Amino acid sequence: MEGENETMTRIDRRKFIGAGLAGATVMWPLGHAFALTDSLSDLGGSIVSPPQATIYTAREIITLDPSRPVAKAVAVVNGRILWVGSLEEVVRILGDQPHSVDTTFADHVIVPGFVAQHDHPVLAALTMSSEILAIEDWVLPYGTARAVRDKQDFMDRLTQAVNKRSDPDEPVLSWGYHPAFYGPLTREELDSISAKRPILVWARSCHEMILNSATLRRGGVTEAVVDSFGATAKAQSNFDEGRFWEQGLFAVLPHIASMVATPERLRAGLELTRDYMHAKGITIGNEPGGILAKSVQDGVNVVFSSPDMPFRWSFIVDAKSIVAKYADDAQVVAESEKLASWYGGMTSLAPKQAKLFADGAIYSQLMQVRAPYLDGHEGEWMMDKKLFERAFHIYWDAGYQIHVHVNGDAGLDRVLDTLEVNLRRNPRYDHRTILMHFAVSAPDQVDRIKTLGAIVSGNPYYVTALADQYARVGLGPERADAMVRLGDLTRAGISWSLHSDMPMAPGDPLFLMWCAVNRVTPSGRVPGPHQRVSAEEALRGVTIEAAYSLKLEEQIGTIVPGKRANLTILEDNPLTVDPMSIKDVKVWGTVMEGRVLPTGQATSKASLEQPRDGRDKQETEFEHAALRHALNVAHTHL
Numbered sequence: 172m173e174g175e176n177e178t179m180t181r182i183d184r185r186k187f188i189g190a191g192l193a194g195a196t197v198m199w200p201l202g203h204a205f206a207l208t209d210s211l212s213d214l215g216g217s218i219v220s221p222p223q224a225t226i227y228t229a230r231e232i233i234t235l236d237p238s239r240p241v242a243k244a245v246a247v248v249n250g251r252i253l254w255v256g257s258l259e260e261v262v263r264i265l266g267d268q269p270h271s272v273d274t275t276f277a278d279h280v281i282v283p284g285f286v287a288q289h290d291h292p293v294l295a296a297l298t299m300s301s302e303i304l305a306i307e308d309w310v311l312p313y314g315t316a317r318a319v320r321d322k323q324d325f326m327d328r329l330t331q332a333v334n335k336r337s338d339p340d341e342p343v344l345s346w347g348y349h350p351a352f353y354g355p356l357t358r359e360e361l362d363s364i365s366a367k368r369p370i371l372v373w374a375r376s377c378h379e380m381i382l383n384s385a386t387l388r389r390g391g392v393t394e395a396v397v398d399s400f401g402a403t404a405k406a407q408s409n410f411d412e413g414r415f416w417e418q419g420l421f422a423v424l425p426h427i428a429s430m431v432a433t434p435e436r437l438r439a440g441l442e443l444t445r446d447y448m449h450a451k452g453i454t455i456g457n458e459p460g461g462i463l464a465k466s467v468q469d470g471v472n473v474v475f476s477s478p479d480m481p482f483r484w485s486f487i488v489d490a491k492s493i494v495a496k497y498a499d500d501a502q503v504v505a506e507s508e509k510l511a512s513w514y515g516g517m518t519s520l521a522p523k524q525a526k527l528f529a530d531g532a533i534y535s536q537l538m539q540v541r542a543p544y545l546d547g548h549e550g551e552w553m554m555d556k557k558l559f560e561r562a563f564h565i566y567w568d569a570g571y572q573i574h575v576h577v578n579g580d581a582g583l584d585r586v587l588d589t590l591e592v593n594l595r596r597n598p599r600y601d602h603r604t605i606l607m608h609f610a611v612s613a614p615d616q617v618d619r620i621k622t623l624g625a626i627v628s629g630n631p632y633y634v635t636a637l638a639d640q641y642a643r644v645g646l647g648p649e650r651a652d653a654m655v656r657l658g659d660l661t662r663a664g665i666s667w668s669l670h671s672d673m674p675m676a677p678g679d680p681l682f683l684m685w686c687a688v689n690r691v692t693p694s695g696r697v698p699g700p701h702q703r704v705s706a707e708e709a710l711r712g713v714t715i716e717a718a719y720s721l722k723l724e725e726q727i728g729t730i731v732p733g734k735r736a737n738l739t740i741l742e743d744n745p746l747t748v749d750p751m752s753i754k755d756v757k758v759w760g761t762v763m764e765g766r767v768l769p770t771g772q773a774t775s776k777a778s779l780e781q782p783r784d785g786r787d788k789q790e791t792e793f794e795h796a797a798l799r800h801a802l803n804v805a806h807t808h809l
């Protein structure tokens with residue numbers, strides 16, 4: 172460990188916590204980055220002649236531009252696309268403009284740069300930097316974390332992970348355990364792996380942790396401490412079994428944050444998340460529901476705002492939290508807009524966009540449904556009706572695009588009702604209200620979505636991961652099999668995109684395409700076959716339609732003259748391979764605003780060794796805020 176990995180020193184940690192945007196060394200405004208890479212002689216030349224162009228040739232270029240769907244060459248100038256066509260045509264158009272032909276991609280297929288419509292970097296960082304022992308494979312830059320087969324497999328692999336560590340005091344955090352798949356897990360079983368070293372097992376849902384005795388000791392969690400929790404938190408804790416879930420997990424958070432969300436773990440995790448997403452061909456991304464703890468955002472900026480970032484990242488205002496905080500409507504908007512100053516360099520606040528929440532999470536089956544759940548349990552609202560309506564009204568009148576997290580058909584009714592009221596009251600052109608996740612819906616709602624001018628961002632992994640189980644439990648086959656009804660949306664002419672919500676699903680656009688095109692579950696079943704979509708529609712869902720949903724369709728999403736030169740370079744054509752192989756198409760790398768960025772630069776897992784030189788109040792607050800943000804994301808999503 173020591174030597175091959177760098178451990179953050181105390182000074183590094185303080186920089187990570189306190190640096191904010193100053194930590195991102197150079198702030199390059201969009202479009203100016205490339206001037207810095209030109210040599211002086213190039214700059215001299217540019218005064219008298221047009222700038223140097225680079226022509227990339229490829230086996231095939233899929234432009235997603237209906238007027239020129241395929242091409243063989245693309246010319247790039249100053250990070251933008253100048254022309255697309257055959258090589259001869261592009262050379263002819265360039266005429267006497269200085270240019271070079273780059274054949275690096277001659278055997279590859281170029282598609283528009285992938286757009287990560289909706290992911291959660293802090294939660295992804297904390298889970299990805301742990302020992303991943305989950306229900307699915309995670310293909311990471313340093314290797315693949317294979318899906319866990321059963322309880323024994325989990326215990327064996329956790330034991331190996333514990334034993335390979337040199338420092339006997341370093342806590343081991345694992346993520347991905349799923350009691351519904353592997354059965355219950357207790358403190359005693361974790362103690363059998365190690366009685367001395369802290370072991371923390373974070374469930375796949377992120378709603379529960381199982382802690383061994385060494386963790387409880389280090390965190391000062393005694394039976395008396397648990398007894399002092401509030402009634403709900405106490406009811407959602409089991410000291411003997413070392414289990415803490417929901418409010419119990421929030422209550423134990425201050426005791427364990429230093430073993431989970433340290434600045435070094437967050438930084439290493441963010442770097443890993445960055446490399447992971449780049450390896451999946453992502454050229455731009457977005458988190459709806461930005462971080463509201465400035466110290467945590469500053470930490471994220473150290474990695475994500477840096478000019479080295481292989482993709483830009485935007486954040487959407489967490490309007491649910493802001494509207495709950497301020498009674499004055501004008502202040503809600505003013506506070507939302509103030510957040511723009513928290514970002515810079517490669518990060519930004521998505522302009523005039525706000526995130527609201529309707530009903531509960533899909534993974535814990537807390538969405539609001541029209542017909543009751545088969546087992547009689549009830550869904551949850553993430554925002555009270557009054558607060559939701561007030562928030563919608565405020566942001567609607569301020570001209571915002573509103574992104575609404577919604578999972579059930581009754582949740583969708585509430586969102587569409589609210590949208591209709593506001594449209595009637597104050598008609599708006601191209602409001603592009605976005606229905607996010609879109610798990611359970613009813614056929615009659617499709618027409619209404621179209622009529623009201625809303626668009627959809629669906630998570631197609633819900634079908635892959637959950638349709639079999641939900642057909643048996645809670646929803647029944649009819650509702651479970653029609654989840655994320657993308658086929659109906661296509662036939663109705665509604666714009667839809669795909670998102671992974673990482674770490675809710677692997678943040679891998681080709682995998683999302685595979686889910687949407689095949690809708691095949693682990694049992695081999697195809698739920699709702701008529702909701703499958705074509706490979707080209709799925710590709711649009713991770714490029715131009717995702718761009719459209721973020722109001723970036725004039726900048727990115729297709730390969731046409733004038734747009735940013737954002738390209739994803741693939742080893743094969745995802746539109747012509749066997750549909751079951753789409754997820755296996757290899758990513759060579761990306762071109763991001765003209766920068767050629769091959770994947771595979773990451774060499775090893777970043778160090779997660781714990782610091783030994785103590786910590787101060789600022790660090791402790793940082794750790795609490797980071798973990799709290801992660802748990803809040805998990806609480807609304809899983």
Ligand SMILES: [Zn+2]
Nearest residue numbers: 576608807808
């Ligand atoms: Zn959500």
Ligand SMILES: [Zn+2]
Nearest residue numbers: 289291672808
């Ligand atoms: Zn989300």
